[in-house]
Structures are given as C-alpha cells and as structure tokens.
Amino acid sequence: MLKIYHSPGTRGIRAIWVCEELSIPYEIVPVDFGAEYRATPEWRALNPVGKVPVMVDGDITMFESCAMTQYILDRYGDGQLQPTKDDPSYAYYLQWSWFAEATFARPLGEIVNHRRAFEPELDAVVAEMKGRATACVAALNAALSDRTYLLGDTMCAADLSICYVMRGYRRMVSEALPANVQSYFDKVTALPSYEATVKADTNTAERLKG
Numbered sequence: 001m002l003k004i005y006h007s008p009g010t011r012g013i014r015a016i017w018v019c020e021e022l023s024i025p026y027e028i029v030p031v032d033f034g035a036e037y038r039a040t041p042e043w044r045a046l047n048p049v050g051k052v053p054v055m056v057d058g059d060i061t062m063f064e065s066c067a068m069t070q071y072i073l074d075r076y077g078d079g080q081l082q083p084t085k086d087d088p089s090y091a092y093y094l095q096w097s098w099f100a101e102a103t104f105a106r107p108l109g110e111i112v113n114h115r116r117a118f119e120p121e122l123d124a125v126v127a128e129m130k131g132r133a134t135a136c137v138a139a140l141n142a143a144l145s146d147r148t149y150l151l152g153d154t155m156c157a158a159d160l161s162i163c164y165v166m167r168g169y170r171r172m173v174s175e176a177l178p179a180n181v182q183s184y185f186d187k188v189t190a191l192p193s194y195e196a197t198v199k200a201d202t203n204t205a206e207r208l209k210g
C-alpha cells in the first residue's frame, strides 16, 4: 500500500487528495514538521533536502509532491484525472500541473520561508511575493472565464493541485478571490474527496499530538 509521509497542512495533501478522489488505498505516516526532526539523518534518508512530503510504494521512495501525484495516476489511476497523451488538452494538463508548484506555490513558499527565517520580516520581499501570487490568481481567473475546470468540463489532477495552493493563497494573501476562481475553488473543495482529505489531515495532526 502507498505510504504517504505527511505533516498537517502541507503538500502531502496533494497525494492524499488524489488517492481519496480515486479510492486508491493509502496509509499516512505522520511526520513531525519541526526543523530539528527534518534535519535528522533518519528523515534526510527519505528526503535529502529535509522537506515533506515523502511517498513510499514498495521499493520506491519519492519526494516532490506533484511527481507523486503523477506517479499515482500513471500507476494506479486507470486513466482518470488526466487526459491521454494524444488529447489536445494534454499540453495544458502539463502546463497547469507544473504551474501549480513551479509558479503559483513558489512566491507563497518564499513568504513562509522569509517569515520563518528573518526577523523582522522583510516587508518588501513579502509584498513582491504577494504580487507574484496574485498575478497567478489573475491568470487562473482569465483561464476559467469560459470553463468550469482548467481543461474544460472535466476535472483533472492539476485542479486539485492548484486548489491545494489556493488554500495557502487565501490564508497568506487574500480570502477574496476573483469571481471565476472563487466559484472554481468552491466547486473543487465541495468534493467529498476534499472533505475526506481534510479529515485525514486533521487526524494526522491529532496523531502527532499523541
């Protein structure tokens, strides 16, 4: 069974959500998010840069959350949540999947890192990163002007990945989303799989508290 090493609220949510959406069995291994634990040789053996999540499937140990979700789809997804490679929308599937982590999550990650690492917080850096994240939301809003999901009428894994990042955007930058993004976010997070994911995440936090 897939083992997802997860700290509450973090990117392991992507893999958990895909498993919940596709009813793929998985197990969560709760991970102490403290910097001290993530610096231990035990954790670095699983994730050499000391981040979360990690996913183990038999002999395979992976870090990078979007790579994990793609692996789950390719190995266990039976063609669901992604277009086939010969479908014209496949290019956009790749685009939005990469955008979720490489472009949209990046400025939000910088805000988290600057708040954690520097005292006092560097206001100019945070303002710049908020602006970059807001530009991503504007791009999503434009893309969603004539469609329900990023690829049209059919939801794909990129939608889940983007909506995971949107949670951080709402918390760190602005609760108020532009109209198309708001209804998209509401629709995707109304899925029973999202509720199950939030429950699994909360349960992980409780297990860590012991």
Ligand SMILES: N[C@@H](CCC(=O)N[C@@H](CS)C(=O)NCC(=O)O)C(=O)O
Residues within 6 Å of the ligand: 009, 010, 011, 012, 050, 051, 052, 053, 063, 064, 065, 066, 101, 109
């Ligand atoms: N691109 C990586 C990013 C992993 C990442 O930054 N994880 C965060 C939690 S969501 C983390 O471990 N942050 C701690 C740190 O960077 O020190 C992925 O998608 O897995």
